[in-house]
Amino acid sequence: MKLSRKNGLRASAIGALVVSGALVLSACGSDNNNEPTKGGGEKTSAAASNIKCDGAKGQLLAAGSSAQKNAMDLWVKNFQAACEGVEVNYQAIGSGGGITKFNQGQVAFAGSDSALKDEEVAESKKICKGGTGVNLPMVGGPIAIGYKLEGVDNLVLDAPTLAKIFDNKITKWNDPAIAKLNPGAKLPDSTIQAFHRSDESGTTQNLGKYLSTAAPADWKHDPKTKSWPAQGGQAANGSSGVATAVKDAEGSIGYFELSYATANKISTVSINTGASAPVAATTENASKAIAAAKVKGTGSDVALSLDYATKAEGAYPLVLVTYEIACDKGNKAETLPTLKAFLNYAISEEGQKVLADADYAPMPAEIAAKVRAIVPTLS
Amino acid sequence: MVTTTPPVTEKNRSRRARSAARPGDRIFSGLSKGSGITLLVIMAAIAVFLTYRAVLAISKDEANFFTTFEWNPAGSPPVFGIAVLAYGTIVSSVIAMVIAVPVAIGIALFISHYAPRKLAKPLAYVVDLLAAVPSIIYGLWGAIFLVPYLDGLNQWLDQYLGWTYIFDKSADGVARNLFTVGILLAIMILPIITNVTREVFLQAPKMHEEAALALGATRWEVIRMAVLPFGRSGIISASMLGLGRALGETMAVAVVLSPSFLLSGHLLDPGGGTFAQNIAAKFNEANEFGRDALIASGLVLFVITLLVNGAARMIIARRKEYSGANA
Numbered sequence: 001m002k003l004s005r006k007n008g009l010r011a012s013a014i015g016a017l018v019v020s021g022a023l024v025l026s027a028c029g030s031d032n033n034n035e036p037t038k039g040g041g042e043k044t045s046a047a048a049s050n051i052k053c054d055g056a057k058g059q060l061l062a063a064g065s066s067a068q069k070n071a072m073d074l075w076v077k078n079f080q081a082a083c084e085g086v087e088v089n090y091q092a093i094g095s096g097g098g099i100t101k102f103n104q105g106q107v108a109f110a111g112s113d114s115a116l117k118d119e120e121v122a123e124s125k126k127i128c129k130g131g132t133g134v135n136l137p138m139v140g141g142p143i144a145i146g147y148k149l150e151g152v153d154n155l156v157l158d159a160p161t162l163a164k165i166f167d168n169k170i171t172k173w174n175d176p177a178i179a180k181l182n183p184g185a186k187l188p189d190s191t192i193q194a195f196h197r198s199d200e201s202g203t204t205q206n207l208g209k210y211l212s213t214a215a216p217a218d219w220k221h222d223p224k225t226k227s228w229p230a231q232g233g234q235a236a237n238g239s240s241g242v243a244t245a246v247k248d249a250e251g252s253i254g255y256f257e258l259s260y261a262t263a264n265k266i267s268t269v270s271i272n273t274g275a276s277a278p279v280a281a282t283t284e285n286a287s288k289a290i291a292a293a294k295v296k297g298t299g300s301d302v303a304l305s306l307d308y309a310t311k312a313e314g315a316y317p318l319v320l321v322t323y324e325i326a327c328d329k330g331n332k333a334e335t336l337p338t339l340k341a342f343l344n345y346a347i348s349e350e351g352q353k354v355l356a357d358a359d360y361a362p363m364p365a366e367i368a369a370k371v372r373a374i375v376p377t378l379s
Numbered sequence: 380m381v382t383t384t385p386p387v388t389e390k391n392r393s394r395r396a397r398s399a400a401r402p403g404d405r406i407f408s409g410l411s412k413g414s415g416i417t418l419l420v421i422m423a424a425i426a427v428f429l430t431y432r433a434v435l436a437i438s439k440d441e442a443n444f445f446t447t448f449e450w451n452p453a454g455s456p457p458v459f460g461i462a463v464l465a466y467g468t469i470v471s472s473v474i475a476m477v478i479a480v481p482v483a484i485g486i487a488l489f490i491s492h493y494a495p496r497k498l499a500k501p502l503a504y505v506v507d508l509l510a511a512v513p514s515i516i517y518g519l520w521g522a523i524f525l526v527p528y529l530d531g532l533n534q535w536l537d538q539y540l541g542w543t544y545i546f547d548k549s550a551d552g553v554a555r556n557l558f559t560v561g562i563l564l565a566i567m568i569l570p571i572i573t574n575v576t577r578e579v580f581l582q583a584p585k586m587h588e589e590a591a592l593a594l595g596a597t598r599w600e601v602i603r604m605a606v607l608p609f610g611r612s613g614i615i616s617a618s619m620l621g622l623g624r625a626l627g628e629t630m631a632v633a634v635v636l637s638p639s640f641l642l643s644g645h646l647l648d649p650g651g652g653t654f655a656q657n658i659a660a661k662f663n664e665a666n667e668f669g670r671d672a673l674i675a676s677g678l679v680l681f682v683i684t685l686l687v688n689g690a691a692r693m694i695i696a697r698r699k700e701y702s703g704a705n706a
Contacts, residue, residue, distance in 0.1 A: 094663030191551040198638050200664035225453065226664050234552045234637040234649045237660065241522065241634060248527050249553045
């Protein structure tokens, strides 16, 4: 009995090994599918030759927002290809986790979907000797409203309608408010399945800020919360979860970064902002909206105040800007050269250009120029 | 040493056996004692840390921690409560148990008493392998494969069993509900229940079985009269192990469930939440206070698990006469 049990253990161990091996391999496979494929490998490696390494060496640790993970992956790949012996390790653990790690001194910089709060700035003074943590906007991107509705290709919605849909006040696809915005579309008499994020997220927060700015009468929830504030609706875990759910369920609508819509071939909503034509969710249109932002940070801080209610032609108002957060003074001496070289590349023209390949929006020229001037002054 | 040994009397012999005179014995006894104490110290340290952080959080909670249907520790004022989480955790685990225990007993009986040897072994391995699949894989499988397929079952249940209230689907939506989570959890806890039950069934006294057969009992009667009564405490222990896993399952639930802080008896409506799922969903973006609040909810789960295990031990203790040790 005992003997046979031992054999059984061994056999199941081997079996487990085979299965987990297969899982590991298949995991690799799916990763590749997610990677943006629009940008050719040649283009990025050609750009890599212009990267200035400036004494970068060793390991650079960073953590934070998962919204900018794909952008970070591209940058890290190009930067490591250009600078020998440098390893940049960005853990996409979420903005809150990234800021916590940064304020504990565990990482050289943090990625965050929202600028540092006052108490976080105060806390950062402990780590940044003689300075504070500053927000450097480097990645922008449209938050796409994805939907699945048989026979409707170009859905147009505006902020009040979106707010009512996500607040369960509009529950049918053939609601007069939707029909008015989509003359001629064959809207079915079916229930709208509105999906939101089940985890806390900067994406949710940005959608909330947009809805409460552009449709204050219809979205009365706390705009600062990172968890879903409204009652009802359905939820899924992470942007990938929402995208999968929207892809699967007929009559569904949800929000996620544009790259998820592209990867899953999900149709996206054009937003009627009050401009002459509805604006589609594209990286170019997002850049135009970010250009309307005001810089509210002072000194080396470039925290932005986005204009969600913009009516500028072709500006897609539902955008997300993610920051890199580093110390203006008092960065760790051993990682400072690497930090500066990496951020320098990220905000450089090539660094910003590759963003569009991953469905992110490059920073508009004025803001990029401002950040470009600040990165070399970090100390 | 041998020369100084006093004459072997009854009393001395027992003392010598206890006091482990040889160095090997002493070292081993010290090592095992040390390990035991280390474990207790580690557990105590964890408990102290958790309780301390939980007390920090709960003392700042502006609402009743046990009855509030909301989770917003980052708000001002901070408001959070575990009512929905406790309800969701228990309901989803109960669904999982209702489905998994009978199936697991069936598989275990089949492997141990019905299946031909050639089939029994591979089947046992396959069941064991189910336990080796990481829970996130179950979650992805559940979200991508199971949920769309269960939509049909949900509609059927709603149509024919809607009068039961619990199967009344009152809100539209895909099957990202506690019922689906229960089914997924049932699949996940199947291997551990099956495995332990099978082992217990195999230990049923052969003499009893053969005696029953000799008296002319059919195989089902043998199982009913000899195997099942003998294995009852084993089944209970196995089910409790499974229940422990179901209560604490995190990633699979987080990926499949569409949580909301509403208490609803309609199992087919999207909504609800569990302790572990809530922690997984909120931890990344939570600030330090938010994490303390999550730790406080984790403590409650810990207490629930403790109560469940205690209850199981009491049931088993009452049925000591059937336990394997006395057979």
